Amino acid sequence: MTPDPIQRLTAELAKLPGIGEKTAQRLAFHILRSKPGYARDLAAAIVDVTEKVRLCSVCCTLTEGDPCATCSDDRRDDRIVCVVENVPDLLAVERTREFRGRYHVLHGALSPLDGIGPDQLRVKELVRRLGTPPEGRERVEEVIVATNPDVEGEATALYLTRLLKPLGVRVTRIAQGVPMGGDLEYADQVTLARALAGRREI
Structure with missing residues (x-):
């Protein structure tokens, strides 16, 4: 017996990360109540993203064109490369409009407990980029490690530092500390310690 179309759509939507059964059901009914063209456009967009989007051969971001626009x-x-864990992190850095160098996307962070080691990340591609630059490009002088300030992100930053420094490139880590609008009273000890360590002259 074939499942009811609404049940089938709900079941498929519930497979998305962060989407529970109730949210999936709400989304299914939203699609059902929308104009007929919306469902077709949504389906076409999903097919397009799975068939046309691929990894950039240079920085490993997701892109339709290769190399990507950046x-x-x-x-x-060309002298500075910012290394991030995932594409949303790249977009977050780009939104600041402060960084005008290049990027490299690892597609994750080291997590031995989850079976994620260097071979599961785009580390080899990063090392290759630090070798002989393409004609007309300058050699990379600095790699900014912008991984998340959690256990996995710190382990990845430490690993990359040990791997890249012998290649003669400067490796830096993004500063971490008290966020704008935050109260020192509520900041944890590690955050405060890093804020003090990363202080700069004003």
């Missing part, structure tokens, strides 16, 4: 931009600084 890697193709001649106005960016």
Whole structure:
């Protein structure tokens, strides 16, 4: 017996991360109540993203064109590469409009308990980029490690530092500390210690 179309759609939506059964049901009814063209457009967009999006051969971000728009931009600084865990992290850094270098996306962080080691990340591609630069490109001088400030992110940052420093490149870590609008009274000891260690002259 074939499942009811609404039940089938709800079941498929519930497979998405962060979507429970109730939310999936609400989304299913939203799609059902929408204009007929919406469902077709949504389906076409899902098919497009799975068939057309691939990894950039340079920075490993997700892109339709290869190389991606950032890697193709001649106005960016080839000497600095910002390493991030995932594409949303790249977008977060880009939104600051403060960074004008290049990126490299690892697609995760080291997590031995989950079976994620260097071979499961895009580390080899990063090391390859630090070798002989393409014609007309400057050699990478600094790698900014912008992994998350959690156990996995710190382990990844430490691993990359040990791996990349012998290659003659400067390895830096993004500063971590008290967020804007935060109260020192409620900051934990590690956050405060890092804020003090990462202080700069004003």
